[in-house]
Amino acid sequence: METRELRYFVAVAEERHFGRAAERLGIAQPPLSRAIAQLERRVGARLLERTTREVALTAAGAVLLAEGRVALEAVEAAERRTRRAAHPGPGLVLVAKAGASEELLAKLLDAYAAEPGAVEVDVQLCGPGQQERMLRDGRADVALLHRPFDSTAGFDGEDLATEGQSLFLPAGHPLSTRGELRLADVADVPLPRWPRPDGGYADGPGPAVRDTAQLRQLVSLGRAVAVLPDSARHGLADDVVAVPVVDAPRVTTMIAWPPHSRSRAVADLVRCATRL
CATH class of the missing domain: 3.40.190.10 (Periplasmic binding protein-like II)
Known part of the structure; x- marks a missing residue:
């Protein structure tokens, strides 16, 4: 399996369209179609279901997309590390x-x-x-x-x-006077939503946050509470309280x-x- 063919396949699988994939890759559509056909012959399986409007992945194609992304990332990492070692x-x-x-x-x-x-x-x-x-x-x-x-x-x-971890919350919050908490105590408290690997956020009532620094400011403003490692107490604002959550994972x-x-x-x- 050639890296070029794998890169072409990932582009088509992600775009779900040969024309858009060809534009993304900067090549004409006919050689892209030939490369995908050659790849399917190499692996001995149909990878894509083609219609006049769109492209869908077969079960084998879904596996190759997941594995192919990992393989291409590894190749790019090897190239980057080699250049850094040489220079x-x-x-x-x-x-x-x-x-x-x-x-x-x-x-x-x-x-x-x-x-x-x-x-x-x-x-x-x-x-x-x-x-x-x-x-x-x-x-x-x-x-x-x-x-x-x-x-x-x-x-x-x-x-x-x-x-350990603690619940960081604004002073004056109903839980701020407790000496310690358990995860069950915060089960109904809207907690922040962290970004997924694709950059999106799951639906939920808690605020969407990018990093711990942003979250700590939201807590200080009274707009969020969060379970964070105890070391986040460093530089804690006076208007923020940290209550240990004794059964949270260390x-x-x-x-x-x-x-x-x-x-x-x-x-x-x-x-x-x-x-x-």
């Missing part, structure tokens, strides 16, 4: 979720900066789950991930801290990097992190 920059890229592990991240950067031979660290803050994808596709050298929210499969890593922050990394800067940064 390494002066520093490294660390990606972290905006508003999360702020105190830990600040301590880590200060400790690493004091190390002999420390290089410049480009810190990129992102939305929930994006740091995992940036590390996986080669845009980042190292990341702070949080189990159980982020997938750590396929990475090397070291656990840095494990903590959150482990880890520093992660690709298993094939041979970067001395990454190794030095990891050593600093594990000493904190």
Whole structure:
């Protein structure tokens, strides 16, 4: 199976139309149709059902679309990492979720900066789950991930801290005077809606939020409540209260990097992190 054919197939499967897919790829429609036919001969199965108006995926086509996206992402990541290895920059890229592990991240950067031979660290803050994808596709050298929210499969890593979670809510909220809470106590409380991998949001009564920093401001304004790791107490505003949720899953922050990394800067940064 050729990468070119796979890329063509994913474009048609996503557009559900040969004309739009050809325009997206910047090619004429006849060679696109021939490439898809060749791909179907290679795999020995019909991948698309064609009508005069649209294209539909067969069961085999749905499988190839899911697997093909993963394969193309892996190829792009390999190309990106190879270019970075051939032309390494002066520093490294660390990606972290905006508003999360702020105190830990600040301590880590200060400790690493004091190390002999420390290089410049480009810190990129992102939305929930994006740091995992940036590390996986080669845009980042190292990341702070949080189990159980982020997938750590396929990475090397070291656990840095494990903590409980609390309900963050405006002072004066009916639950703000409680000494502790359980998940059952917040079952009917509208909680924030985080973006899905495709960028959309599930329907629900809670506010749609992009990152923890935005959420904390909404809580301060009295427009939201949220269950967050206890470390979010760092820099907590006076008008926000955090009440422990004793049966909420504990959150482990880890520093992660690709298993094939041979970067001395990454190794030095990891050593600093594990000493904190």
